[in-house]
Amino acid sequence: MKHTPILLLTLVAASASAAVGGSGLNYDRLGVGYESDDALKSIVISGEAKLGDYVLVGGSYSDVDGKGLLDGTSGNIARFSLGVVFNAGPGDVVVRASYGQGNLTDGVDIAVADERSLGVSYRAELGAGFEGELGYARVRTRIPFIGLGLFTSNDDVFSTSVRYNISKNFDVKLTYAFQSDDVGGNKVGLSAAYSF
Secondary structure (H helix, E strand, C coil), X not given: CCCHHHHHHHXXXXXXXXXXXXCCCCCCEEEEEEEECCCEEEEEXXXXXXXXXXXXXXXXXXXXXXXXXXXXXXXXXXXXXXXXXXXXXXXXXXXXXXEEEEEEECCCEEEEEEEEEEEEEEEEEEECCEEEEEEEEEEXXXXXXXXXXXXXXXXXXXXXXXXXXXXXXXXXXXXXXXXXXXXXXXXXXXXEEEEC
């Protein structure tokens, strides 16, 4: 993993020198979905919009319930992201930073967490209405458990997703993320969205 920053810089440099014009991919999307890992299951409402040619803004709200060791707990997580989109061949390179904050309770607050990430992904059309995306993010999670002290984790998260455009305005998306057991283990997500 020590070469990850070099990979990130290489992708950014390649995207900056890529041809101007755009891939034609749509980033304006409002969706609802379900996510699950070993620790949490979530109903997620999300939105994303491309402002101009390059700027990407997004946000999500997750209603979470604990699983396994966290069974019986519930809470919420809100996230905000800001990104830059560069055309690169048949697809786009997206560099994105995000911040999230959430809480978990079992009747009284037991944890309030914050999450910061910086990542890069490549998204392209696969044909017949399908799109694919591969991504990497460096994620820092801080959870000050009330009465137990501070838990901090720095993780490399690799993700892949497939999106099927049912029509110009509706799509479904399947996502899988490879992440550390410290933050819940690998995560699967399924969402449906309206594109505008």
